[in-house]
Amino acid sequence: xxxxxxxxxxxxxxxxxxxxxxxxxxxxxxxxxxxxxxxxxxxxxxxxxxxxxxxxxxxxxxxxxxxxxxxxxxxxxxxxxxxxxxxxxxxxxxxxxxxxxxxxxxxxxxxxxxxxxxxxxxxxxxxxxxxxxxxxxxxxxxxxxxxxxxxxxxxxxxxxxxxxxxxxxxxxxxxxxxxxxxxxxxxxxxxxxxxxxxxxxxxxxxxxxxxxxxxxxxxxxxxxxxxxxxxxxxxxxxxxxxxxxxxxxxxxxxxxxxxxxxxxxxxxxxxxxxxxxxxxx
Amino acid sequence: xxxxxxxxxxxxxxxxxxxxxxxxxxxxxxxxxxxxxxxxxxxxxxxxxxxxxxxxxxxxxxxxxxxxxxxxxxxxxxxxxxxxxxxxxxxxxxxxxxxxxxxxxxxxxxxxxxxxxxxxxxxxxxxxxxxxxxxxxxxxxxxxxxxxxxxxxxxxxxxxxxxxxxxxxxxxxxxxxxxxxxxxxxxxxxxxxxxxxxxxxxxxxxxxxxxxxxxxxxxxxxxxxxxxxxxxxxxxxxxxxxxxxxxxxxxxxxxxxxxxxxxxxxxxxxxxxxxxxxxxxxxxxxxxxxxxxxxxxxxxxxxxxxxxxx
Numbered sequence: 001x002x003x004x005x006x007x008x009x010x011x012x013x014x015x016x017x018x019x020x021x022x023x024x025x026x027x028x029x030x031x032x033x034x035x036x037x038x039x040x041x042x043x044x045x046x047x048x049x050x051x052x053x054x055x056x057x058x059x060x061x062x063x064x065x066x067x068x069x070x071x072x073x074x075x076x077x078x079x080x081x082x083x084x085x086x087x088x089x090x091x092x093x094x095x096x097x098x099x100x101x102x103x104x105x106x107x108x109x110x111x112x113x114x115x116x117x118x119x120x121x122x123x124x125x126x127x128x129x130x131x132x133x134x135x136x137x138x139x140x141x142x143x144x145x146x147x148x149x150x151x152x153x154x155x156x157x158x159x160x161x162x163x164x165x166x167x168x169x170x171x172x173x174x175x176x177x178x179x180x181x182x183x184x185x186x187x188x189x190x191x192x193x194x195x196x197x198x199x200x201x202x203x204x205x206x207x208x209x210x211x212x213x214x215x216x217x218x219x220x221x222x223x224x225x226x227x228x229x230x231x232x233x234x235x236x237x238x239x240x241x242x243x244x245x246x247x248x249x250x251x252x253x254x255x256x257x258x259x260x261x262x263x264x265x266x267x268x269x270x271x272x273x274x275x276x277x278x279x280x281x
Numbered sequence: 282x283x284x285x286x287x288x289x290x291x292x293x294x295x296x297x298x299x300x301x302x303x304x305x306x307x308x309x310x311x312x313x314x315x316x317x318x319x320x321x322x323x324x325x326x327x328x329x330x331x332x333x334x335x336x337x338x339x340x341x342x343x344x345x346x347x348x349x350x351x352x353x354x355x356x357x358x359x360x361x362x363x364x365x366x367x368x369x370x371x372x373x374x375x376x377x378x379x380x381x382x383x384x385x386x387x388x389x390x391x392x393x394x395x396x397x398x399x400x401x402x403x404x405x406x407x408x409x410x411x412x413x414x415x416x417x418x419x420x421x422x423x424x425x426x427x428x429x430x431x432x433x434x435x436x437x438x439x440x441x442x443x444x445x446x447x448x449x450x451x452x453x454x455x456x457x458x459x460x461x462x463x464x465x466x467x468x469x470x471x472x473x474x475x476x477x478x479x480x481x482x483x484x485x486x487x488x489x490x491x492x493x494x495x496x497x498x499x500x501x502x503x504x505x506x507x508x509x510x511x512x513x514x515x516x517x518x519x520x521x522x523x524x525x526x527x528x529x530x531x532x533x534x535x536x537x538x539x540x541x542x543x544x545x546x547x548x549x550x551x552x553x554x555x556x557x558x559x560x561x562x563x564x565x566x567x568x569x570x571x572x573x574x575x576x577x578x579x580x581x582x583x584x585x586x587x588x589x590x591x
Binding site for chain 2: 047094127255
């Protein structure tokens with residue numbers, strides 16, 4: 001009897017659903033999105049017009065371009081490797097064994113957004129030993145700190161989307177050790193989060209100007225500013241190029257990741273936010 | 282089902298591979314063993330965030346010539362142009378926290394309610410990730426090309442009879458800098474507020490509707506109060522982000538607006554009077570202290586937010 005009533009109730013509750021699903025996207029939201037798009041796209045368009053299409057081809061041939069880009073790419077590799085080596089085990093460990101520390105970690109990793117890079121580099125240059133100060137790689141070590149807010153957030157979102165406890169329990173009941181659980185179970189499931197964290201870190205390193213210029217090394221963004229004196233259009237084209245390439249990479253990663261999520265039925269991770277199957281209609 | 286079971290599992294429950302609590306370990310020692318896993322992270326934070334901050338605090342009280350303890354750096358840093366710099370920085374930061382905070386809230390909600398997996402949503406979120414990190418000379422240039430005296434938008438507006446420069450607008454004053462800051466502050470707001478929207482359970486909305494609440498009542502009584510601590514926390518972060526921005530304002534105004542970050546930068550570049558080399562550190566200490574107060578409030582708001590979210 002109870003089952004029948006339950007079914008009837010369910011039967012009544014279901015019909016409005018498809019309606020609500022197809023609920024039209026309210027007008028005010030479209031207005032907001034269009035206004036936002038206008039504010040963000042017009043400056044890009046203005047810069048594109050100023051640079052001209054031809055400048056994009058010339059960027060690569062400018063003096064100092066390749067040296068600056070190579071230095072920035074080296075720094076990007078150092079920063080990414082260190083950030084991942086530090087943040088991936090820490091975040092997984094905290095999720096599994098010290099969930100109480102998650103909030104503390106969130107507060108600490110947000111610090112680099114609010115601590116002025118100008119202040120940080122003053123302090124770092126004061127205490128760094130001479131052999132570190134004489135290489136540009138000191139910057140890489142400090143960039144790890146700057147990369148934390150975004151790296152932590154995307155890893156955290158990735159982990160929230162997993163049934164981490166279930167995965168680990170399943171792996172250990174099958175006899176897998178720590179390393180093999182991490183390497184063969186958790187990391188493959190975190191692929192999208194890892195890639196997003198990587199791209200955000202690389203984007204940060206390729207765009208960081210304040211510290212590099214005060215530490216007197218000519219990284220890519222410092223070169224862009226210096227080269228502005230020689231040719232404004234080419235310098236503008238270089239910065240637009242960096243922006244578009246990074247964005248396309250991120251979009252590609254997130255798109256591929258959501259395909260995978262749809263196929264495997266997992267929760268979907270958009271960079272830093274998680275959409276669970278069961279909480280969204 | 283398992284989703285609900287997972288958070289209930291106690292920290293360090295027996296099923297952990299490898300390092301479960303061993304019989305015979307005293308509780309304190311076991312705690313230390315569990316905490317050992319986060320030592321590398323905290324060590325790195327100490328080395329590259331804690332010690333540099335301590336060095337600045339130390340230098341702020343040091344006479345640059347004799348190395349003796351002195352309060353003169355602090356004296357200089359809290360008077361005259363430097364005090365003015367702090368005030369202007371605070372004013373700019375408040376404007377560029379509140380305005381993008383409110384705009385970002387609505388934009389974030391519009392993105393959040395877009396169909397799951399929709400291209401629009403993916404484009405908006407990834408673009409936020411990229412633009413939140415955009416700044417400095419390239420950003421300043423984007424706006425000079427748009428709203429500078431001969432920029433594209435300026436010419437469009439002039440053509441329809443509204444020359445912004447004859448109506449009180451100036452890209453190179455505080456209002457102009459604030460407008461440019463929106464370009465990275467709004468995306469930052471979208472990124473940090475989205476997780477808070479995730480915490481609003483659809484079930485609450487349905488329950489409210491079942492009891493006859495309209496949209497306004499839902500937001501007034503349920504959605505608003507639940508989101509409020511997260512929203513205020515995000516405003517604090519935006520304040521901090523604007524507070525610490527350096528390259529964009531420097532590029533746009535070449536130092537005509539006396540912001541504290543720019544003043545510190547000029548100390549590093551060597552534009553200093555003799556005997557004042559450490560005033561930059563005193564300014565830095567001032568910024569760090571303001572940020573510290575901010576973070577205390579942030580932590581309190583986070584705790585409140587946690588009551589409902591997750």
